[in-house]
Amino acid sequence: MPDNKKNLLVHMVGINKSFYGNKVNTDVEFTLQEGEIHALLGENGAGKTTLMNMLTGVYFPDKGDIFFKGNKIIFDFPGKALRLGIGMVHQRFSLVGNLTVLENLILGHPDNKFVIKIPDKKKLIQSYMDQYSFQIDLDAIVDELPIGVRQKVEILKMLVREVDVLIVDEPTTVLTKQEADNLMKILKNIANSGKAIIFITHKMSEVFQVADRITVLRKGLKISTVDKTDTNPRELAKMMVGKENEITFERPQIEIEPGIVEVKDLFVNSDKGVFAVKDLSFSVAGGEILGIAGVSGNGQIELADALTGNRDVIKGKFLFKGLNVTHSSPEKRIDIGISYVPGDRINVGVAGNRSVWENIIMKVYRLPKFKKGLLLNNKKLKNYSEEIIKKYNIFLPGINLPALLLSGGNLQKLIIGREMERDCDLYICVYPTRGLDVGAAEFVRKAILQLRKKGKAIILISGDFEEILELSDRIAVMYEGKFTGIFNNGEHSLEEIGLMMSGCSREEAAKEMGNV
Amino acid sequence: MYKIILEQKERVSKKEDLIITLAAIGIAFVLVGIFIAFNGVNPFVALWKVMYSSLGSSYGISETLVKSIPLIFTGLSVAIALNSKLWNIGAEGQLFFGATLATAFVIYGPILPKPLELTVLVILGAIGGAIWASIPALLKIKFKMNEVISTLLLNYVAINIADYFLFGPWKGKDNFPYTPEFPPEARFSRLGFGRVHSALIIALVLVVILYILIYYTKAGYKLRLTGSSLKAAKYAGINIKKMMFMVFLLSGALAGLAGVSQVSGIEYKLHQHISTGYGYTGIIVAWLARTNPFIIVIFAIFLSILLKGADSLQIAMHLPAAVGVVMQALILFAILGSELFKNYNVKFIRRR
Numbered sequence: 005m006p007d008n009k010k011n012l013l014v015h016m017v018g019i020n021k022s023f024y025g026n027k028v029n030t031d032v033e034f035t036l037q038e039g040e041i042h043a044l045l046g047e048n049g050a051g052k053t054t055l056m057n058m059l060t061g062v063y064f065p066d067k068g069d070i071f072f073k074g075n076k077i078i079f080d081f082p083g084k085a086l087r088l089g090i091g092m093v094h095q096r097f098s099l100v101g102n103l104t105v106l107e108n109l110i111l112g113h114p115d116n117k118f119v120i121k122i123p124d125k126k127k128l129i130q131s132y133m134d135q136y137s138f139q140i141d142l143d144a145i146v147d148e149l150p151i152g153v154r155q156k157v158e159i160l161k162m163l164v165r166e167v168d169v170l171i172v173d174e175p176t177t178v179l180t181k182q183e184a185d186n187l188m189k190i191l192k193n194i195a196n197s198g199k200a201i202i203f204i205t206h207k208m209s210e211v212f213q214v215a216d217r218i219t220v221l222r223k224g225l226k227i228s229t230v231d232k233t234d235t236n237p238r239e240l241a242k243m244m245v246g247k248e249n250e251i252t253f254e255r256p257q258i259e260i261e262p263g264i265v266e267v268k269d270l271f272v273n274s275d276k277g278v279f280a281v282k283d284l285s286f287s288v289a290g291g292e293i294l295g296i297a298g299v300s301g302n303g304q305i306e307l308a309d310a311l312t313g314n315r316d317v318i319k320g321k322f323l324f325k326g327l328n329v330t331h332s333s334p335e336k337r338i339d340i341g342i343s344y345v346p347g348d349r350i351n352v353g354v355a356g357n358r359s360v361w362e363n364i365i366m367k368v369y370r371l372p373k374f375k376k377g378l379l380l381n382n383k384k385l386k387n388y389s390e391e392i393i394k395k396y397n398i399f400l401p402g403i404n405l406p407a408l409l410l411s412g413g414n415l416q417k418l419i420i421g422r423e424m425e426r427d428c429d430l431y432i433c434v435y436p437t438r439g440l441d442v443g444a445a446e447f448v449r450k451a452i453l454q455l456r457k458k459g460k461a462i463i464l465i466s467g468d469f470e471e472i473l474e475l476s477d478r479i480a481v482m483y484e485g486k487f488t489g490i491f492n493n494g495e496h497s498l499e500e501i502g503l504m505m506s507g508c509s510r511e512e513a514a515k516e517m518g519n520v
Numbered sequence: 521m522y523k524i525i526l527e528q529k530e531r532v533s534k535k536e537d538l539i540i541t542l543a544a545i546g547i548a549f550v551l552v553g554i555f556i557a558f559n560g561v562n563p564f565v566a567l568w569k570v571m572y573s574s575l576g577s578s579y580g581i582s583e584t585l586v587k588s589i590p591l592i593f594t595g596l597s598v599a600i601a602l603n604s605k606l607w608n609i610g611a612e613g614q615l616f617f618g619a620t621l622a623t624a625f626v627i628y629g630p631i632l633p634k635p636l637e638l639t640v641l642v643i644l645g646a647i648g649g650a651i652w653a654s655i656p657a658l659l660k661i662k663f664k665m666n667e668v669i670s671t672l673l674l675n676y677v678a679i680n681i682a683d684y685f686l687f688g689p690w691k692g693k694d695n696f697p698y699t700p701e702f703p704p705e706a707r708f709s710r711l712g713f714g715r716v717h718s719a720l721i722i723a724l725v726l727v728v729i730l731y732i733l734i735y736y737t738k739a740g741y742k743l744r745l746t747g748s749s750l751k752a753a754k755y756a757g758i759n760i761k762k763m764m765f766m767v768f769l770l771s772g773a774l775a776g777l778a779g780v781s782q783v784s785g786i787e788y789k790l791h792q793h794i795s796t797g798y799g800y801t802g803i804i805v806a807w808l809a810r811t812n813p814f815i816i817v818i819f820a821i822f823l824s825i826l827l828k829g830a831d832s833l834q835i836a837m838h839l840p841a842a843v844g845v846v847m848q849a850l851i852l853f854a855i856l857g858s859e860l861f862k863n864y865n866v867k868f869i870r871r872r
Contacts, residue, residue: 064527064867080523080869314754335757344755352755355748362744366756369741379736 011038012074013169013200014059014090019068021054028054029065032226034219036169041191041201043215045208046244047441051224052204053095056171059202060085060092072169087114091162092171095439096350097154099161101147105140109161132163136193148276150301152183156190163194170194171202174439176210179467182502183299188214206244206441208237220244244442255453255475261290263326264429264461265311270320272303272310279318280306282485290429291459293452295466295476295493298505303485304465305347308434311463312344313337324430338367343423347434347465349412353419356408360400361389363407364422396421397447413444420451431455434465449475469498483507526864537862541808544858548851555846561837569836570829580828582714586786587824588817589716590615590795592723593778594802595820596730597649599811601771603734604747606764610656610671611775612799613678614649618776619783620682621648623699623790626706627690637705641780642722649776650769652678657768661761667768675799679792686792698791708785719781724817726774731813743767775799796827797845804852823848 014036021029029051036042044052057063059070061079070077072088079085085092099108110116110125126142133140138160146154155175162170172191176184191214195201203215211218212232220227220243227243265288274280280303288294298304309315311322313334322330329337346352354363365385368374374381374388389403398417400410410418416436423431433452437445452475455462466472472479473493480490481504489496489510496504496513503513532540553563574584594611601608608614622645632640656670686697693700708717734740746753746763754760782794801823808822809815830844860866 062528064525078869080525082526312755313757333757333759334754335759338757346755348751351749352751355745355752358744358748362741365741366745366752370738379732380738380741382736 012036013038013072015071016055016059017069017071019055019058019070020066021051021058021063022066028224029058030224032068032221032224034059034226035229036200036202037217038168038200039195039198040216041195041203041214043211043218044202044204044221045206045211045218045240046221047206047443050221050244050441052221053173055221056092056173056202056204059169060090060171083112086165086167089166089168090171091165091167091169093155093158093162093173093175095173097158099146099154099157102145104143104145105149105157106142108146108157109142109164113164129160129164132160135197136160136163136190138190152179152300155179155187159190167199169200169202171204173204174206175203176205176207179300182506184210208240211240212237241442255477256457258291258457258459260292261459262287264288264290264324265463266321266323266326267311268321268323270307270310270322271318272306272315273318274303274306280485281310284320284485284487286480286487286490288430288461288463290461291456292477293456293462293464293475295464295472295479296482297466297469297472297479297501298482300467302482304482305434306485307482308344308347308432308463308465311432312342314344339370341426341428341430343367343426343428343431345419345423345431345433345436347438349415349419350408354407354415357406359404360393360407360410360418361386361403364389364392364418367422367426392418392421392425395425413440413447416440416444416448420448424451424455428460430461430463432463432465435467436464437466437468437471469501473498481505489513522868522870525867525869526860527867529863529865532862537810540858540861541855544854545851548847548854551850551854552843552847555850556833556839556843559839559843561833561839566833566837566839569833570826573832573836574825574828579714582716584821584824584828585713585720586715586717587827588820589720589723589781589785590778590798591801591805591820591824592720592727592817593774593781594798595805595809595816596723596726596813597771597774597778597799598802598806599809599813599816600730600734600743600774601767602747602806602811604743604763604767606660606767606771607668608653608671608768608771608775609668609803610653610674610678610799611771611778611802612795612797613671613675614652614772614775615779615782615795615799616675616678616682617652617779618645618648618773619779619790619794620678620685621645621651621776622780623685623690623783626702627699631703631705634705638708638784641706641784642777645776645780646773647776649772649774649779651772653768653772653775654765657765660768661764682790683792686790690790699789702784702788706784707788708781715786717781717785719777719785722777723781726777727813727817734813739766775802778802801827801848804848804855807852808855826851 012035016032016034019029019032032055034055046052054063058065061082061084077088100111106126106129109129110120129142138156140153140156146157175187179187191201205211215232217229217231218240219229220240222244268285270281270284271279272281284307296304306315310317313332317330321328324340324342350356365388369380369385374385386403393400396417398414398421400414407415436448436452440448449471452462452464464475476493478490479493480487481501483505488504488507491510497517500513500517503516504510508516556563556566574580594615597611598608622641625640625644631637652674655674656667659665659670660667690699692698708719710717711720734743742758742763745756746758746760750760778798783790787794805816805819805823808819826847827844830847833839833843834841
């Protein structure tokens with residue numbers, strides 16, 4: 005029950021919403037009080053984002069009412085929510101990539117006059133940054149910023165608009181541990197200034213780190229709203245998935261086959277034309293998972309792009325099974341058995357508005373077995389897709405519908421299924437579980453371990469510490485385009501790895517921790 | 521007091537898509553009607569006149585079909601490019617360049633037996649269009665130049681090149697800007713229905729071939745993927761630059777065929793008015809047909825009904841020649857405007 009001493013900011017009553025016959029929210033009630041951080045917890049597809057999209061006027065409820073500060077609200081124009089003081093930071097950011105941070109922050113601001121005095125605005129925004137302790141270069145072009153910073157810009161944009169309610173949708177999925185901790189501090193600051201925050205997440209640890217109250221959704225139903233002090237992670241997990249489950253991963257000893265990947269003195273440019281990968285050398289064996297840890301934006305993506313042929317190598321060599329493929333085309337690399345599970349699954353991993361089956365066949369349509377004379381055997385290709393959908397348990401509305409209708413977890417299952425089925429020798433997985441719920445993440449991790457069991461070489465690039473530690477045989481820590489350390493899993497503690505991620509060498513990190 | 525609100529749609533069904541498109545055309549007709557009424561003509565009479573002149577007699581029907589031939593070619597040209605998200609606004613110029621190159625062979629080359637002569641002309645027309653389209657293609661691939669601007673501007677260059685020959689070396693005996701008449705060997709045969717000529721068969725065969733190409737071949741799959749997402753296509757191992765280049769060449773070749781079909785099928789000579797904006801009307805055809813080759817045929821005929829009708833309005837009812845252009849423009853506006861209804865649910869809410 006809402007605390008009567010505090011003012012009720014938002015009250016959503018009996019909210020129902022369905023898309024094409026699928027119920028996404030059923031009779032959901034939701035309350036938000038001033039100054040609280042309210043976690044909205046649930047698996048992917050539980051209806052969290054949809055509920056919040058209704059609170060911000062993106063969608064309209066089929067049934068039910070929304071009250072804000074005691075008044076019923078009707079969203080009669082797109083900017084209404086923001087005008088009222090409800091702002092949302094979406095998972096997919098809504099920034100204009102080729103404008104500067106400052107331009108993004110003042111874009112569409114209601115106080116803008118016909119002529120905008122940039123220096124005044126800069127001062128104004130600086131004052132907000134000081135108040136909430138942000139550090140962002142206002143003149144930087146948004147596209148050139150790492151994702152973590154872009155997210156701060158999004159949050160700052162809402163603060164500049166003086167919102168009373170700030171909704172953040174899965175904000176930490178793109179952040180490293182340190183960045184996430186920093187974000188939590190920022191959110192607490194914001195809540196302390198009297199604003200209310202709705203924090204959409206499926207990460208239990210974060211809930212207990214910052215939330216005051218927690219609402220759990222499951223399959224579109226509200227399960228319960230509880231105070232943090234009255235509950236524990238186990239109980240919440242039970243509410244979230246409907247059953248208690250403990251996930252353990254087994255990583256049995258297997259024989260490794262050296263020489264699958266040999267990288268020597270590799271240099272790769274970033275989009276800005278400076279070295280993003282500097283003089284990197286490493287090897288990966290078959291049956292081995294090399295986990296690459298690091299703060300996002302330290303050259304991991306450029307490395308993955310270079311190994312898969314999506315980015316030019318400036319200097320150095322990449323040998324795959326003894327074959328020099330440094331400058332081979334992506335097509336060639338696909339054919340010889342290099343698989344890539346990209347970090348940006350929505351824009352790179354699939355062609356969103358093409359159908360599901362067209363996306364599943366993306367890497368196999370060239371095979372002779374799918375040919376029918378000069379033509380493609382579409383029927384056989386569709387059958388192949390159906391098989392993968394079944395085998396990998398992908399839930400989807402229809403094989404001929406666009407892939408972007410799939411939820412994040414199912415989209416990743418599609419990509420993993422597509423890649424696993426091809427039976428490659430090297431798998432490069434970038435942020436494979438980012439933004440996925442517990443169930444889907446477990447599926448992906450098990451799939452990666454299965455690949456290892458089959459003797460495949462795996463390069464796992466991840467921002468998720470636990471994931472790296474759970475899965476990797478060896479760990480490389482990447483910092484500013486170089487490895488500050490590469491070692492067997494278990495040789496260094498979590499803290500030492502954290503230090504390496506911020507630029508310390510292995511020795512420095514060990515020494516630092518030894519001194520404590 | 522009512523207020524209009526917009527809600528994002530997840531997706532639009534094919535049926536909805538069709539209804540919205542037809543409704544947009546309907547609204548465009550109402551607007552054209554208002555425009556015609558302002559010119560002092562009863563719009564219903566005008567509509568009747570349009571329909572009667574283009575469909576009311578076998579002559580009318582045949583002339584409508586004649587106009588639809590170049591529109592099928594240019595419609596396919598724009599559509600194939602649109603399939604991979606490239607805007608070819610240059611079909612008009614490619615049409616002229618193709619026609620010019622084919623005409624050059626008629627003027628300077630030997631007169632071959634008819635089937636051979638026509639084959640050479642068709643190939644040269646396609647090559648001409650492809651050459652002209654390769655310029656914006658290279659500019660886009662090498663220098664990232666926007667193809668909308670480069671293809672559009674190159675139209676004027678192509679038309680001026682044709683003009684150079686028409687006012688220069690190819691000037692007619694009576695000093696008018698048109699070439700001598702083509703010999704019978706360089707003319708498409710009539711099909712026994714008015715002026716309808718055998719390029720129509722080429723156009724229809726190409727419709728089938730392109731349909732198969734887009735939906736049932738590797739190249740077509742690559743095309744669809746590239747059109748959907750450049751990043752995903754690159755990730756799938758497709759050489760995007762090569763793909764774009766090939767698409768431009770094909771698009772240009774199709775537009776070049778429209779040029780050949782005009783000079784060898786109807787005009788039997790090259791002059792300044794072999795195209796009444798077929799390259800631009802092709803954009804509307806392709807857009808209306810959602811780039812589906814078969815539906816292109818339907819909309820090519822639909823627009824030639826309007827073109828033919830506009831001609832007769834001009835002659836019989838003394839309406840300005842602009843009526844045809846206004847009609848096309850309003851249809852395009854209505855169609856583009858109707859995109860809103862495909863992406864959003866529009867609701868009316870009573871304001872208290």
